[in-house]
Amino acid sequence: DAGVIQSPRHEVTEMGQEVTLRCKPISGHDYLFWYRQTMMRGLELLIYFNNNVPIDDSGMPEDRFSAKMPNASFSTLKIQPSEPRDSAVYFCASSQPPGQAFFGQGTRLTVV
C-alpha cells in the first residue's frame, strides 16, 4: 500500500475562495482523521470518521469547515469561504482500531 495519500501537497488561494483538500486512506483502515497544524496552536484534531461516519467533529473551527467521507477510500475537507487565518498544514491519517495512525504528507494551505 502506498500509505495515506493527500492532495494537493501545496495550495495557495485567495481569501473568499473555496478550498478542497483530499485524502485517500490506507485500504482496510476503518478510522480516518483530519488534523490541522499551526505554529500558534500546534496539532489539532478537526474531525474523525469511523466506517465513513463522522464520530467527533468538535474540533472543526466553524461552519466554514466541512468534511465528508463518501466511501471507505476517499475523504474531503472543504473550507468555504477561506480566510487567511486558515493557513496551516492539514494532515490526514488513518488507522485500524485500535492501532497506530498513519499520516499523509500533509497539505500546506496558504490563504492570501
Place this chain on the structure above:
Amino acid sequence: KNEVEQSPQNLTAQEGEFITINCSYSVGISALHWLQQHPGGGIVSLFMLSSGKKKHGRLIATINIQEKHSSLHITASHPRDSAVYICAVTNGNQFYFGTGTSLTVIP
C-alpha cells in the same frame, strides 16, 4: 491549562546520549500516542500504548496509568533522531495533544 504537558520543550543532545522525553496528562485516557515530526514536516506514529512498555529499535515508550505519565526514551541517539516529538492522548472520543518536544542531536 493544557490537558497534555510535555517536557522539556527543547532538548539538545550529543550523538550517543540517552534521551528521555516526558508527557503528563490530566484526563482519563484509553490510549497514548507518541508521534515524530521530521524537519520536513512529515508525521510518523511511533507508538500507541495503553499500559506498560513498548520497544522499537532504539526507541522505548513507557506509560504509568496511575501516575498519568509517559516517557519516550531514545538510546544511542543519532542526528537523524532530530525531530519534534509529540505526545497525544485519547479517551476514545476526544484527542488532546502536547505542544511537542524539539530534539536536536549534534554529531
